[in-house]
Amino acid sequence: MRSLLFILSLIYFTSQPSLSWKKEEFRTCDQTPFCKRARSRAPGACSLIATDVSITDGDLIAKLIPKIPNNQSSDHQIKPLILSLTVYTDRIVRLRIDEDHSLNPPRKRFRVPDVVVSELDDNKIWLQKLSTETISGDATPSSIIHVSDNHEAVVRHAPFEVYIREKSGDRVVSINSNGLFDFEQLEKKNEGDNWEEKFRTHTDSRPYGSQSISFDVTFHDSSFVYGIPEHATSFALKPTKGPGVAESEPYRLFNLDVFEYEHDSPFGLYGSIPFMVSHGKSGKTSGFFWLNAAEMQIDVLSKGWDAENRIALGSSEDRIDTLWMSEAGIVDTFFFVGPEPKDVVKQYASVTGTSAMPQLFATGYHQCRWNYKDEEDVAQVDSKFDEHDIPYDVLWLDIEHTDGKRYFTWDSVLFPNPEEMQKKLAGKGRRMVTIVDPHIKRDDSYFLHKEATQMGYYVKDLSGKDFDGWCWPGSSSYIDMLSPEIREWWGGRFSYKNYVGSTPSLYIWNDMNEPSVFNGPEVTMPRDALHVGGVEHREVHNAYGYYFHMATSDGLVMRGEGKDRPFVLSRAIFPGTQRYGAIWTGDNTAEWEHLRVSIPMLLTLGLTGITFSGADIGGFFGNPEPELLVRWYQVGAYYPFFRGHAHHDTKRREPWLFGERNTELMRDAIHTRYTLLPYFYTLFREANLTGVPVVRPLWMEFPQDEATFSNDEAFMVGSGLLVQGVYTKGTTHASVYLPGKESWYDLRNGKTYVGGKTYKMDAPEESIPAFQRAGTIIPRKDRFRRSSSQMDNDPYTLVVALNSTQEADGELYIDDGKSFEFKRGSYIHRRFIFSNGVLTSTNLAPPQAGFSSPCLIDRIIILGHTSGPKSALVEPLNQKAEIEMGPLRMGGLVASSGTKVLTIRKPGVRVDQDWTVKVQ
Ligand code: NOJ
Numbered sequence: 001m002r003s004l005l006f007i008l009s010l011i012y013f014t015s016q017p018s019l020s021w022k023k024e025e026f027r028t029c030d031q032t033p034f035c036k037r038a039r040s041r042a043p044g045a046c047s048l049i050a051t052d053v054s055i056t057d058g059d060l061i062a063k064l065i066p067k068i069p070n071n072q073s074s075d076h077q078i079k080p081l082i083l084s085l086t087v088y089t090d091r092i093v094r095l096r097i098d099e100d101h102s103l104n105p106p107r108k109r110f111r112v113p114d115v116v117v118s119e120l121d122d123n124k125i126w127l128q129k130l131s132t133e134t135i136s137g138d139a140t141p142s143s144i145i146h147v148s149d150n151h152e153a154v155v156r157h158a159p160f161e162v163y164i165r166e167k168s169g170d171r172v173v174s175i176n177s178n179g180l181f182d183f184e185q186l187e188k189k190n191e192g193d194n195w196e197e198k199f200r201t202h203t204d205s206r207p208y209g210s211q212s213i214s215f216d217v218t219f220h221d222s223s224f225v226y227g228i229p230e231h232a233t234s235f236a237l238k239p240t241k242g243p244g245v246a247e248s249e250p251y252r253l254f255n256l257d258v259f260e261y262e263h264d265s266p267f268g269l270y271g272s273i274p275f276m277v278s279h280g281k282s283g284k285t286s287g288f289f290w291l292n293a294a295e296m297q298i299d300v301l302s303k304g305w306d307a308e309n310r311i312a313l314g315s316s317e318d319r320i321d322t323l324w325m326s327e328a329g330i331v332d333t334f335f336f337v338g339p340e341p342k343d344v345v346k347q348y349a350s351v352t353g354t355s356a357m358p359q360l361f362a363t364g365y366h367q368c369r370w371n372y373k374d375e376e377d378v379a380q381v382d383s384k385f386d387e388h389d390i391p392y393d394v395l396w397l398d399i400e401h402t403d404g405k406r407y408f409t410w411d412s413v414l415f416p417n418p419e420e421m422q423k424k425l426a427g428k429g430r431r432m433v434t435i436v437d438p439h440i441k442r443d444d445s446y447f448l449h450k451e452a453t454q455m456g457y458y459v460k461d462l463s464g465k466d467f468d469g470w471c472w473p474g475s476s477s478y479i480d481m482l483s484p485e486i487r488e489w490w491g492g493r494f495s496y497k498n499y500v501g502s503t504p505s506l507y508i509w510n511d512m513n514e515p516s517v518f519n520g521p522e523v524t525m526p527r528d529a530l531h532v533g534g535v536e537h538r539e540v541h542n543a544y545g546y547y548f549h550m551a552t553s554d555g556l557v558m559r560g561e562g563k564d565r566p567f568v569l570s571r572a573i574f575p576g577t578q579r580y581g582a583i584w585t586g587d588n589t590a591e592w593e594h595l596r597v598s599i600p601m602l603l604t605l606g607l608t609g610i611t612f613s614g615a616d617i618g619g620f621f622g623n624p625e626p627e628l629l630v631r632w633y634q635v636g637a638y639y640p641f642f643r644g645h646a647h648h649d650t651k652r653r654e655p656w657l658f659g660e661r662n663t664e665l666m667r668d669a670i671h672t673r674y675t676l677l678p679y680f681y682t683l684f685r686e687a688n689l690t691g692v693p694v695v696r697p698l699w700m701e702f703p704q705d706e707a708t709f710s711n712d713e714a715f716m717v718g719s720g721l722l723v724q725g726v727y728t729k730g731t732t733h734a735s736v737y738l739p740g741k742e743s744w745y746d747l748r749n750g751k752t753y754v755g756g757k758t759y760k761m762d763a764p765e766e767s768i769p770a771f772q773r774a775g776t777i778i779p780r781k782d783r784f785r786r787s788s789s790q791m792d793n794d795p796y797t798l799v800v801a802l803n804s805t806q807e808a809d810g811e812l813y814i815d816d817g818k819s820f821e822f823k824r825g826s827y828i829h830r831r832f833i834f835s836n837g838v839l840t841s842t843n844l845a846p847p848q849a850g851f852s853s854p855c856l857i858d859r860i861i862i863l864g865h866t867s868g869p870k871s872a873l874v875e876p877l878n879q880k881a882e883i884e885m886g887p888l889r890m891g892g893l894v895a896s897s898g899t900k901v902l903t904i905r906k907p908g909v910r911v912d913q914d915w916t917v918k919v920q
Contacts, residue, residue, distance in 0.1 A: 021260050026267070026522050027199055029249055034184075034212035035297045038325040039241070039250070041214070043306045044179040049158035050083065053143045058126030060085040060145055062155060064097065064183075079103050081183055085155060085162070088123040091148045091338075092347050095162055095175065097331035099185060106186045107208060109330045110539035112293045114484075114550070115576040117353045151337055163218075164335050171220040172337045173278075173286045178306060178321055180216040183331070202521035205462055205528045208536070214325040217288050219278030222320040224709050226697075227276040227287075227608050228253060228298055230269040230573065230585070232261055235600035235697060235712035237276075240266055241323075242305030250325070253296040255542050255572050257516035257523050260621055261586070263593040270514055270586045271573025272296065272542040273608040277344055278320060283703040287336035287344040289351065291575065293543035294328040327527075328539045341700040342692050348609055349691025355578035355611050356553075357688040360817030361431055362507075362567045362582065362612075363680050364393030364788040365670050366643035367654070368433075371400035374414040375421050381654060382425060386786055388656045390667045391674050393787045395425060396433045396509065396645070405473035406446050407436040408499050418501035426505040429789030433569070434502075435509040438481070438548045439516075441473035448493070452479060457486045459537070460530040467529050469517035478515055478525065481547035482540055483532040490548075491555030504560070507567035510552050513545030514572045545572020546580075553580035563819050569641070573610060582612040582641045590619030590650075595632050596727035600712040602639060606693030607700075612684070614641030623651050626658040627729060627765070633669035634768045635725040638717050640680070640694045642673055665765060676717075677788055678779040678796060678812060683718045685813040685829075694718065701773075702739040705756075711737060720776035720801075720810065721747070724761070724769040734763040736771075742803050744771035745863045750888035750901045752864060774864060775803035777810025777832045782859070782889070792817075795858030796911055800834050802864035808834040811844065814853055814911065826851040828912045834862075837869075839917045841909070855911045860904040861888065862919065872904045873918040881907040881917065 029035040053062040064081040079100060086094040099105040132141040135156060142156040147164060151172070154163050160181065163174030175181070187209055189195070195206040219225055224236040228251055240248040252268035261269055274296055275289040290296070301321040336347035367385070372378050378395060385392050403409040410418045422432050440449050440458075452458055458466040458477040466477045480486050496502055517525050527538035537544075549570040556566030568581035577583060585601050588594040598615035605613040617636040618624045624632065633655070636642055646653055655666035673680075683694040692700075696716040698708035714724040714736060722744065724736045738744045740755040747770040753759060761769040772778060780797040800808045815827035828851055829844040839860060845851075860872075872881040882905040889903075902919070909915040 021258065021262055026256065026258075029297055031199060032295070032297070033197060034210065034327050035250065035325055038180075038182065038212065038214035038297075038323070039299065041180055041182065046160060046176060046179040046181040048081070048160045048181065050155055050160050051157065053130065053155065053157070055127050055130055058086075058124060060127060060130060060143065060155060062143070063100075064160060067158065079105075079185060083155075085145065085153060087125045087127060087145065087147050087153065088120060088350070089125060090123070090347055090350060091151055091336070091343070092123075092351065093147055093153050093164055093335040095331065095333045095335070097183065106188050109186070109211065110293070110328065110535055111330060111332065112291050112540075112543055114547070115291060115543070115574070116351055120351055123350065147337070164337050171218075173220070173288055173335045174218045175333070176215055177218045178216040180214060180323060182214050184210045184212050186211055199521055202526065204521070204526065207528065211328045212326060213329065213331055214323065215331070217276070217322045217324055219276075219286055219288070219320045219322070221280040221282055221284060221318055222278040222286075223280050223318070223706070225276050225278045225300055225320050225322065227273070227604060229273050229601070229604045229608055229610075230271040231266055232263050232269065232597045232601060233266060234264070234710070235603050236710040237300050239300045239302035241299045242302030243307070245302050250297040250299040250323070253298065253542060254522075255514035255524070255545060257512065257514050259587065260589060263589075263591070263597045270571045271545070271577070271583065273573060273575055273610070274298070274324070275348060275575065275608045276322065277607055279341065279699055279703070279709060280318060281706060285338040285341040285344045285703065287338070287348060289334040289336070289348060289575070290324060290326070291332040291334070292326045292329040293540050293574065294326050294538055295541065296324065296326045298325070299323040328536070341703050342690075345607065345609070345691045345693065352575040352609055353579040354689065354691045355609070355684070355687045356581060357565060357822065358582070358612060358684055359565045359567060360677070360681060360788050361393045361429075363640075363677060363684060364642070365391060365673060366394040366396060366433070366641075367392050368396035368398070368643055368645040369652075370398040370646065370648040372397060373400070375417060378421055379424070382428070382430070384654060384656055388663055388667065389784065390655055390670055391784070391786055391788075392430070392670070394431045394433055394507070396643075398435055399437070399472055400648075401434060404441065406441050406443070406448070408448060408493060410501050419503050422503040422505050426503070429787040431505045431507055433507045433509050433567070435511055436552065437472065437510065437512045438478055438545075439469070439471035439473065439476035439512060440479065442468060442475040442477055443473075449477070452477065455489070457489065459525065461526070462528050462530070464530070467525065469525065470519045471512060471516060479548070480531050481544060481551055482535060486532070487547060487551035487554065490551040491558050494552070494555035494559045496559065504564065508552055508556065508569075510545070510549050510568055510570045513548045513570060515544055543574045545570060546574035546577055548572070549577060549580045565818060565820060575609065578609045578611065582614070583610055584613065584641060584643065585615040587620040587647075588616055590622035590624035590628060592628060592727055592729055594619050595628065595635065595725070596713070598639070599635070599715055599725060602695055603697050603712060603715055606640070606695050607697065609691060611687045611693035611695065612640050614639035614643055616646070617642070617644040618646060618653055620645060621647050621650070624653065625729075626662045629653060629658065630662055630665045630669070630765065631726050631768070633666045635723070637669045637673040638695065638715070638721075638723045638770075640684075668766065671784060674785070674788070674791070675780045675782050676778075677791065678781055678814070679718065679720070682779065682811055682813040686718070698722070698739055705739045707737055708739050720773050720778050722771045722773065726763045726768050732762065732764050734761050734769055735759070736761045736769050738771065740773070742774040743864065744773055745801050746771055748888075750863055750899045752899070772799060772801040772863065774801050775808050776801050777808050777834065779810065779812040789817075793855060795856045797859045797861060798832060798839075798857060800832075800839060800860060800862045802834065802862065806834075806837070806864075806866065812911070815851060821851070825849045828853055830911065837919045839919070841913070841915050843914060851912075853910070853912045857907055857909050857911060860907060860917060862902040862904070865902045865919070869902060869919045871920050872907065873920060874907045874909060875916045875918070877908060877915075879908065881905060883919075
């Protein structure tokens with residue numbers, strides 16, 4: 001029976017790309033009792049008030065007790081909850097609510113470890129005092145604490161509410177303003193209590209009963225809310241409940257392996273980031289983050305949702321109410337009050353960390369397929385890239401490269417010489433990635449299984465036995481990644497000694513880490529499975545893949561003795577994932593709508609910390625028509641993570657397989673990415689330092705421009721480039737809104753467009769519209785090479801796009817591209833300023849920064865120069881450089897039409913030195 005089911009599941013998952021999403025496999029809110037209960041509560045239902053407010057150990061501490069004292073005869077006595085409010089520098093407020101441990105609750109609720117960065121504690125502002133104020137209409141005074149020069153936190157006692165307000169009195173973010181707060185306390189199980197829940201053929205024993213938490217969060221001065229990935233849906237989140245909303249599920253956050261997901265749905269995908277961002281007409285941004293790893297459901301409520309039972313807020317206010325519901329855990333929430341969009345992402349990054357600095361190679365193009373069959377196939381694909389003059393950096397091997405899906409092994413017939421294979425690639429400066437999933441084949445002769453079993457390192461089932469579920473290898477067990485000790489052991493599996501056949505140019509792909517369990521409820525692990533310390537899987541579910549990613553990434557750091565930055569791609573995500581590597585949006589489909597939705601998905605991920613992300617180019621399932629594939633490469637060239645990938649039932653689709661013309665188009669798209677690598681790398685460094693994403697929504701750069709608030713077809717790459725994808729078949733035009741007051745220069749021909757308008761732009765098959773913003777300077781490397789490492793010593797091109805005052809500004813970051821030496825100051829960081837006809841390069845790195853580069857600036861392109869210059873004088877060399885007026889060049893391509901631009905050729909200056917070039 002077991003093997004029959006296994007075979008059926010394999011058939012289901014591997015050979016039916018034409019099947020569509022199996023909705024009934026997954027629970028709806030109505031089939032999820034905690035969600036149904038929370039969603040049906042009426043505004044004002046919360047019966048708690050705050051008392052006993054004090055300042056203790058630098059925090060505000062209070063008790064939450066029932067307004068009407070407990071009825072002594074009732075079975076359900078509400079015990080006091082403990083509330084604590086902590087303030088950190090940079091306008092961050094943390095609100096925690098848990099059961100009172102001194103009252104001996106049946107067990108301690110799970111607090112998610114190893115997500116909040118340890119440095120956060122250093123930023124705590126030790127509160128000294130609180131003040132009080134009676135809010136009009138209240139019988140009792142509220143407690144007020146100082147947050148920043150312009151912000152205060154208010155704990156309103158009765159009715160219970162917490163909010164952050166500006167000193168002007170304007171509210172920013174609040175919790176329980178609609179009285180929906182509810183905290184189901186753990187209870188002792190009495191005889192006869194049956195807490196089980198059933199879904200399809202599965203029974204969840206729920207040994208600890210109901211323990212859900214729900215509350216409303218209001219974003220004031222808000223036009224739209226964004227965030228809470230991962231969903232395939234619009235960037236500005238559509239309301240899910242209230243007037244004008246058709247029947248909708250809440251946005252679900254429950255990491256799941258969803259087969260053939262839909263392109264417009266609130267359904268939860270592979271990852272969960274419970275962080276929402278709001279932006280309003282005043283140009284201000286705020287955010288709210290709930291650190292909780294249990295299943296969560298979030299409603300965005302449309303205006304008037306509370307019409308029948310309005311309690312707290314006037315309806316005229318420009319606000320968005322949301323309802324947050326989680327199955328377990330505690331309230332551990334953060335309020336971020338911006339006020340600028342970049343402030344909010346920085347505030348979130350100071351809690352969960354900024355993104356890791358990738359190796360340079362990882363920002364190039366990756367070629368993947370399920371599967372490259374054998375060593376000969378690998379060699380062929382590799383040489384075809386060269387034959388067709390297409391650069392790429394990494395070749396990927398999916399599950400079939402292993403011996404029977406036993407990770408850390410090689411199929412000895414198909415891949416007899418893995419080291420040699422990797423060395424050949426490395427000889428051309430290329431890397432390889434192999435897949436390592438968290439399910440371990442239960443085979444007594446498999447070394448990894450033997451060791452994990454003996455050490456007791458697997459997740460347990462309810463009876464205490466190693467949990468046994470089905471995945472690619474058949475019967476499998478799952479490493480318990482919650483334990484730091486087990487994570488360390490796992491990390492050790494990546495040493496060259498333990499991972500036989502691996503070499504320094506091999507990096508890792510973590511897939512199926514939601515975790516995916518083919519025969520489990522909703523294709524995942526049962527919620528009552530047990531982790532170390534008796535933690536139930538339901539409590540840690542959404543973070544399981546995060547800990548796996550962390551262990552793998554730390555393992556690669558250990559392997560390289562702390563000298564080689566890791567590269568690990570993960571499918572499951574959680575807050576903090578950005579510290580461990582890249583992610584991709586899973587199994588999309590070769591359809592135009594999937595290309596379109598990739599942009600809001602990546603914008604959302606970037607906004608919520610995870611900037612190193614991409615979607616499978618071409619669509620994982622199905623066969624893209626050449627036009628779709630070409631358009632996908634053109635957009636994908638701007639994804640932070642740029643990888644082509646395909647299901648094994650699809651036709652081969654390497655870029656040279658669709659005729660010379662299409663090869664040329666895909667080659668151009670990939671070349672565009674390679675020319676922009678210095679710019680991307682500089683942006684990755686910015687993300688690494690600040691949390692500001694590489695790919696950004698337009699409103700992050702133009703916060704006052706309302707026309708950008710719901711635009712998710714165009715995106716910014718850094719602050720300098722605006723890209724508009726083409727998402728429709730047979731189109732040769734695109735409508736593009738160019739924000740702001742300054743001009744934009746068409747990257748393809750240098751043509752100028754005034755900002756603040758929508759244009760019908762040409763989008764012939766050669767390219768998608770992309771523009772450089774006036775006032776920016778973008779560094780490029782224009783020579784065509786086979787891989788990023790072959791570009792190391794190539795000269796730079798600077799593209800100076802002048803604004804209306806004939807000025808521009810930009811940066812360039814360079815380091816060794818691979819080690820951690822940059823953390824010790826070994827890097828080049830230049831600032832370029834163009835002003836008064838002079839381009840100046842100044843140093844932004846610490847004076848003792850020990851990194852140099854022999855690279856020269858080969859060409860300076862100046863867009864929008866108004867006076868007819870005659871020469872360029874280079875200092876300190878005191879030399880003249882050649883200048884020419886001609887068509888714009890992008891890489892080797894010369895624009896056939898368009899305006900003439902000024903190019904300064906061979907100024908002869910080094911990239912790592914101070915210099916000026918005066919245009920006369
Ligand atoms: C599912 C992943 O999403 C996909 O990218 C991969 O090819 C297959 N698993 C096989 O490993």
